[in-house]
Amino acid sequence: MSMWWSLHLRREAASVPLARRFLLGTMETAGVDPDISYDLSVALSEACANAVEHGGDLGDAGEAGLVPAGDGRPGRACGQYRVTAYLDGEKCRIEVADSGPGFPSRRTLRTAAHPSAAHAAGDPAHPRTAVHPPATAESGRGLCLIEELADHVHFGNRPGHGAVVSFDKVLKWREGALLMVS
Numbered sequence: 001m002s003m004w005w006s007l008h009l010r011r012e013a014a015s016v017p018l019a020r021r022f023l024l025g026t027m028e029t030a031g032v033d034p035d036i037s038y039d040l041s042v043a044l045s046e047a048c049a050n051a052v053e054h055g056g057d058l059g060d061a062g063e064a065g066l067v068p069a070g071d072g073r074p075g076r077a078c079g080q081y082r083v084t085a086y087l088d089g090e091k092c093r094i095e096v097a098d099s100g101p102g103f104p105s106r107r108t109l110r111t112a113a114h115p116s117a118a119h120a121a122g123d124p125a126h127p128r129t130a131v132h133p134p135a136t137a138e139s140g141r142g143l144c145l146i147e148e149l150a151d152h153v154h155f156g157n158r159p160g161h162g163a164v165v166s167f168d169k170v171l172k173w174r175e176g177a178l179l180m181v182s
Contacts (some may be wrong), residue, residue: 001179002089002179003086003087003159003179004086007082007083007084008082009048009059009081009082010079011055011079011081011098013052016048016049019048019083020048023085024037024038025040026087027083030178030179030180031173031174031178032174032177033172033173033174035172035179039073040149041093042145043094043127043145044083044096046142046145047096047146048179049096050142051163051165054098055099056081056098056099056162073126078161082097083096085116088173089150090168091170092168093166093167094166094168095164095165095166096164097162098163099162100162135144138142149169151168151169153165154166154167
């Protein structure tokens with residue numbers, strides 16, 4: 001058996017713990033090992049916080065949270081972002097998509113199991129990872145933390161406008177877990 005869910009959340013700080021609790025509740029009910037659940041919930045919190053902080057321009061969003069599309073009609077929702085989670089017998093994949101400016105070019109797939117890929121700068125066969133902030137920086141560690149907590153991470157841009165952070169992790173299950181029974 002597998003399951004998935006998707007949440008459309010406002011770009012507000014209160015949405016971050018809401019998404020995290022929803023994921024933790026789902027994983028507990030399904031029977032995922034608590035350590036794996038915790039790692040994924042922290043990674044999700046960081047991705048959501050990134051979407052809240054950088055996922056659009058609320059100043060232009062207006063009261064309804066919509067900005068005109070290129071043709072002047074109301075369109076893309078800048079005041080919100082989307083979280084989607086897929087759980088199956090082997091892994092959990094989480095995607096957080098926003099309507100912000102996106103990531104700078106050249107920030108792409110990174111496999112945590114192969115850290116050597118992070119050091120092959122300039123080689124398209126070995127994509128870059130998130131840039132580590134200076135030790136004295138007050139923020140900027142979220143994307144690096146996601147890379148450390150997940151097995152595979154992808155930082156990409158949606159066609160048009162917006163960033164997508166997707167990551168997955170191989171699951172461990174408690175004995176008698178619901179998803180593993182079938």
